[in-house]
Amino acid sequence: xxxxxxxxxxxxARHRVEVPGGQPCTTADEARSIAEKLFADGQDMVVxxxxxxxxxxxxxxxxxxxxxxxxxxxxADSVHEKAKAMLGNTIVTKQTGEAGRxxxxxxxxxxEKILDEFYLAVLLxxxxxxxxxxxxxxxxxxxxxxxxTNPDAIVKLQVDPLLGLQPFQARxxxxxxxxxxxxxxxxxxxxxxxxxxxWECDATMVEINPLCIVESPDGTQKIAAVDAKISIDGNAxxxxxxxxxxxxxxxxxxLEVEASKFDLNYIKLDGNVACLVNGxxxxxxxxxxxxHYGGEPANxxxxxxxxxxxxxxxxxxxxxxxPNVKAILVNIxxxxxxxxxxAEGVVAAAQATQLKLPLIVRLEGNNVVAGxxxxxxxxxxxxxxxxxxxxxxxxxxxxxx
Amino acid sequence: MAILVKxxxxxxxxxxxxxxxxxxxxxxxxxxxxxxxxxxxxxxGQNFERTVPIFDxxxxxxRETGATTSAIFVPPPFAxxxxxxxxxxxxxxxxxxxxxxxxxxxxxxxxxxxxxETRLIxxxxxxxxTPGTGEDSHGGCRIGIAPGYIHKAGDIGVVSRSGTLTYExxxxxxxxxxxxxxxxxxxxxxxxxxxxxxxxxxxxxxxNTRGIIMxxxxxxxxxxxxxxxxxxxxxxxxxxFIAGTTAPPGRRMGHAxxxxxxxxxxxxxxxTAMESAGISVAETPSQMAEALMKIL
Numbered sequence: 001x002x003x004x005x006x007x008x009x010x011x012x013a014r015h016r017v018e019v020p021g022g023q024p025c026t027t028a029d030e031a032r033s034i035a036e037k038l039f040a041d042g043q044d045m046v047v048x049x050x051x052x053x054x055x056x057x058x059x060x061x062x063x064x065x066x067x068x069x070x071x072x073x074x075x076a077d078s079v080h081e082k083a084k085a086m087l088g089n090t091i092v093t094k095q096t097g098e099a100g101r102x103x104x105x106x107x108x109x110x111x112e113k114i115l116d117e118f119y120l121a122v123l124l125x126x127x128x129x130x131x132x133x134x135x136x137x138x139x140x141x142x143x144x145x146x147x148x149t150n151p152d153a154i155v156k157l158q159v160d161p162l163l164g165l166q167p168f169q170a171r172x173x174x175x176x177x178x179x180x181x182x183x184x185x186x187x188x189x190x191x192x193x194x195x196x197x198x199w200e201c202d203a204t205m206v207e208i209n210p211l212c213i214v215e216s217p218d219g220t221q222k223i224a225a226v227d228a229k230i231s232i233d234g235n236a237x238x239x240x241x242x243x244x245x246x247x248x249x250x251x252x253x254x255l256e257v258e259a260s261k262f263d264l265n266y267i268k269l270d271g272n273v274a275c276l277v278n279g280x281x282x283x284x285x286x287x288x289x290x291x292h293y294g295g296e297p298a299n300x301x302x303x304x305x306x307x308x309x310x311x312x313x314x315x316x317x318x319x320x321x322x323p324n325v326k327a328i329l330v331n332i333x334x335x336x337x338x339x340x341x342x343a344e345g346v347v348a349a350a351q352a353t354q355l356k357l358p359l360i361v362r363l364e365g366n367n368v369v370a371g372x373x374x375x376x377x378x379x380x381x382x383x384x385x386x387x388x389x390x391x392x393x394x395x396x397x398x399x400x401x
Numbered sequence: 402m403a404i405l406v407k408x409x410x411x412x413x414x415x416x417x418x419x420x421x422x423x424x425x426x427x428x429x430x431x432x433x434x435x436x437x438x439x440x441x442x443x444x445x446g447q448n449f450e451r452t453v454p455i456f457d458x459x460x461x462x463x464r465e466t467g468a469t470t471s472a473i474f475v476p477p478p479f480a481x482x483x484x485x486x487x488x489x490x491x492x493x494x495x496x497x498x499x500x501x502x503x504x505x506x507x508x509x510x511x512x513x514x515x516x517x518e519t520r521l522i523x524x525x526x527x528x529x530x531t532p533g534t535g536e537d538s539h540g541g542c543r544i545g546i547a548p549g550y551i552h553k554a555g556d557i558g559v560v561s562r563s564g565t566l567t568y569e570x571x572x573x574x575x576x577x578x579x580x581x582x583x584x585x586x587x588x589x590x591x592x593x594x595x596x597x598x599x600x601x602x603x604x605x606x607x608x609n610t611r612g613i614i615m616x617x618x619x620x621x622x623x624x625x626x627x628x629x630x631x632x633x634x635x636x637x638x639x640x641x642f643i644a645g646t647t648a649p650p651g652r653r654m655g656h657a658x659x660x661x662x663x664x665x666x667x668x669x670x671x672x673t674a675m676e677s678a679g680i681s682v683a684e685t686p687s688q689m690a691e692a693l694m695k696i697l
Contacts (some may be wrong), residue, residue, distance in 0.1 A: 062629045109696060124504060124591060124592070126591055126592075126620075126621040126622065126623075126658075127621075127622060127626070129507070129508055129511045129512075130508065130512070130596065131508070134427075140572045143663075144663055144664060160512070160514050161508045161509055161512045162509065162513065196414025200503065202503055202504070202505050204504065233503055233504050233505065233657075235501045235502065235504070235657065236475060236503035236504070236505060236506075237477055240505075251467075265655045265689075267649075267652055267654070269647075269649065277565075278565055278658060279563060279564050279565030279566065279655075280563060280589060280618075280654055280656040281561070281562060281563020281564065281565060281566040281589065281616070281618050281644050281656070281659075282563065282565035282566050282644075282686070283654070283655060284618060284619070284644035284645040284647075284648055284654050285536065285563075285566055285569075285644040285685075285686035286686075287644070287647045287648070288644060288645070288646045288647050288668075288685070288686070289685050289686060289687070290647075291647045292684065292685050297647055300648070300654055300655070302655040304645070333565045333568045333569055333572070334548065364568075364572060365548050365551070365568060365572075366548050385689050388569070388685070388686055389685055389687035389688070390686045390687075392685070401468075
């Protein structure tokens with residue numbers, strides 16, 4: 001589950017990570033009053049940032065021609081004007097796709113004077129099954145680009161999960177980033193806080209980009225997380241009720257949200273061959289087979305291990321809501337899954353939705369004889385297939401008609 | 402012979418009184434597997450299916466029945482504890498079927514069991530099957546949730562991150578007359594107890610395994626690591642398949658571990674690594690057995 005920048009900064013601040021002062025808001029008037037407070041506290045500049053789950057905000061273009069999702073403002077009036085232009089408006093960035101994203105929330109924060117920029121992230125190192133801290137002397141840019149062009153700038157640190165990050169490790173990392181004097185302590189404190197945020201919040205990733213040396217109006221310097229991105233392990237939300245409430249359904253595709261209500265794993269894709277499969281691996285392989293025979297999959301859909309007739313019906317209805325779909329492939333290899341449950345679900349769904357599209361069904365496994373019988377006795381016109389390859393070939397041919 | 406489990410392996414089931422665990426424990430009993438005990442804290446003295454005694458702890462269950470292997474079906478919030486309990490009791494093998502265990506729990510488990518004698522398979526996996534020699538492979542050892550009847554005793558080893566793709570491969574092998582020594586589902590999570598490589602090494606050392614099918618998917622680099630080792634050390638023919646050629650980057654494809662992130666973990670990179678290691682890679686999931694038969 002992805003979080004907004006302002007939510008990420010709330011979690012970081014709870015773990016004593018220095019973040020620029022600010023507040024989220026949903027109206028231009030609120031934006032003005034937050035900005036007024038920041039100016040009253042002595043800030044001479046505030047930054048206004050749209051809150052969407054997508055990168056490239058600064059260079060994004062709103063559908064009405066307004067430019068940029070990040071603005072520096074010197075007055076509360078300017079904040080109000082820019083906020084008004086962005087809220088309720090749809091922005092297209094390099095990551096949103098053509099449809100763009102509706103802006104409903106802004107973060108109004110103090111714009112710090114930045115002296116230097118770095119990169120910091122905590123993630124799981126899958127090779128060692130240990131936490132990995134990745135830092136770079138080059139911040140504010142794409143880390144993958146740095147890895148390509150200047151790999152020496154990247155420092156990596158493995159953490160023993162049972163001990164946690166030790167203070168000396170954090171200090172050494174701060175020093176490796178080129179920090180000196182008091183900033184080593186400020187940097188180490190921040191690095192420790194970021195690690196603790198990752199660990200204690202069950203994050204799959206925490207990324208601070210940029211991590212900055214900032215200078216206050218009084219001339220003191222400190223290390224602060226100027227931008228932040230956090231993803232949370234969805235399987236751990238049961239122990240983080242507060243974080244679970246941060247989920248923003250507006251940021252997720254409508255059909256995917258609908259599918260998740262039925263515990264279905266659905267991802268919409270751009271093709272016209274829908275598939276409904278049990279098991280994630282088989283679902284991916286089914287998409288691959290469709291592509292191999294010249295078709296384009298319309299979705300990934302794993303109905304899971306214990307799909308009830310109700311779930312299968314829901315799966316069908318979700319797949320059919322995609323207007324691009326020209327044919328449907330049901331591919332079931334029943335291990336946990338009872339093939340007859342699937343068959344009953346297919347029949348119920350096809351009847352409930354008065355299905356007109358070609359339907360190819362390939363069933364194998366647990367209770368397959370009863371399942372096939374249920375299908376053949378249903379009165380539905382469907383095309384059977386004995387193997388996945390045959391099913392994929394047939395569905396691609398039907399979609400092309 | 403086989404790897405990990407044999408027809409006489411004594412199995413206990415943690416979470417045997419839950420509907421999921423109970424259903425599959427019953428199927429394993431019907432398959433002829435030696436399910437000798439169940440563990441549900443607070444329910445000792447009861448019996449499962451009238452014949453299998455239930456204990457409060459793994460330690461008691463193992464001591465009283467001689468069980469050396471555990472199948473874990475307990476719900477995700479309690480699964481890490483269940484794994485650690487089995488490791489503490491000194492079992493040889495722990496197979497965690499549970500899907501949805503938080504990654505942090507598994508990072509801790511993996512660190513905690515480092516150096517112990519216990520081997521962990523899973524979590525989020527279909528389990529392990531060593532087929533028996535009876536009708537529909539009856540009499541074998543079935544731990545987990547795989548359909549028993551699709552198997553056939555033989556000499557092909559199967560290792561996979563995906564449940565249903567394992568069944569697909571096994572079914573293809575069986576219908577082509579090729580039996581299996583052991584089929585191992587290592588699971589789709591980002592922190593697995595055992596990797597492809599761990600299992601491939603066992604197959605390589607098993608005199609009764611003649612050929613191997615390795616099934617992978619996008620995410621991580623376990624397939625590349627296995628391929629590298631196979632290239633230098635494996636003396637048996639290996640065929641393979643990678644799912645997720647069409648998966649979009651940055652999206653988690655069902656399995657918690659099936660994600661291409663930062664350009665890493667693509668199907669393309671894995672297939673290239675496998676082909677350069679001499680592994681016969683199937684073009685479609687329907688050709689997994691065929692890919693192996695070409696090089697046997």
